[in-house]
Amino acid sequence: MATTTHHDDPAPGSTGTPGTGMLARAFAVLRALAGMQQDGARVTRLAKTVGLTQGTVHRILQTLIVEGMVEQDEQSKLYRLSVDFFALAAQAGNPNGLRTLCRPALLRLCASLGDTIFLLAKNGFDAVCVDLCEGPFPIRSFTGDIGGRVALGVGQGSLAILAFLPEAEREEIIRFNVPRIRGYGVLDEVYLRTEIERVRQLGYAGRSSGVLDGMAGVAVPVLDRNGIAVAALSVGTLASRLGDDRLPMVVELLRRQAEAIGPQTNPFDAALRRPMQALAAVAVSERIG
Known part of the structure; x- marks a missing residue:
């Protein structure tokens, strides 16, 4: 046979x-x-x-x-x-991660402006503070310290990210977050959509939202090669330090740094996919080191 x-x-x-x-x-x-x-x-x-x-x-x-x-x-x-595949790609493609990539920019901006600089990344329907460099002025922010989070659409940094997400994803986030942001008083869906369109036209989000009395901020998105926001650089400062005379200079400095960072970001970076887990891993590494 x-x-x-x-x-x-x-x-x-x-x-x-x-x-x-x-x-x-x-x-x-x-x-x-x-x-x-x-x-x-x-x-x-x-x-x-x-x-x-x-x-x-x-x-x-x-x-x-x-x-x-x-x-x-x-x-x-x-x-x-799988997630393990992306984690492996992240280790190979960018061993230093988003925080290390952006840290020099945060230090430069903080030194140049004398204000607190925040690095935010998207985490589901929220924005997470991945890193910050503190300036000399005592300020309050929506995210607080590293690891703090806020609903996307609240505060300049998260608004800058939300405005430059793909339209379908942006609409899903707006539908989910509108009930959450109403607790901030001045925010509703009409306000949020108006601000998103404003940010898309200007290329940045700023200045005072009126929610944190005496505080102001401005943020620019960090865009990947496809023009999609993967993070945001944000300045938090006193409202008196962000008038019409100073705003253009602050925006320009932020934009230069964001444009330099964007092409270097790795889409598989854990800090972009799961920033809270990435922060936990960094904390463990620092304790071991």
Whole structure:
């Protein structure tokens, strides 16, 4: 009786060297998943995209799941790249992280302006203070110290981030946050949408919101290569120090630093995806060090 031996599909671009075929196929599947990350993917779609049989793709996916690089939703059965994959990419792509990348800019701005400088990052429906450099003037802020958070849309820094998020994401956040921000008194949906449009036109958020008496601030978004806000640089100061004569200079200094930082940000950085977890990791590292 004749027997048949199963052969996997030839790997796209494979050199034929033992072991490279499976590795090439695995990378092809990972790249395809990266392009389908938002919606997730089924085996049939992946197989068609990478030019392999469904059986081969299924075996590769199961291996990648065991290695922690891919996850499958229990209900939808859709495959996506895992959190561990992004954490690995973050370590490789930017070992120093957002805080280290931005720290020199915070120090320069604080020294030049003599005011407190905040670095904020998006965390779900909130903005989190990832780092700050304190100036000589006693101030109050919405986020307070490092690790403090505020609903996106409240305060200049979080408003600068919200205004430059993709439209669909921005609308979802507005719907969710409007009931939360009403507790601040002067804020409602009309006000929020008006301010967002204003920030998008000007390129910055400022000055006094009227919520913190005697305080004022101005913030600019840190935009990635696609023009989407990944963070914000914000100045917090006394209202008397941010008049019409000084505002343009402050905005220009913030903008220069933000424009220099933006292209260097790593989209896989844990501080951008999960800033609270990243802060916890930094705290542990500092204690060990």
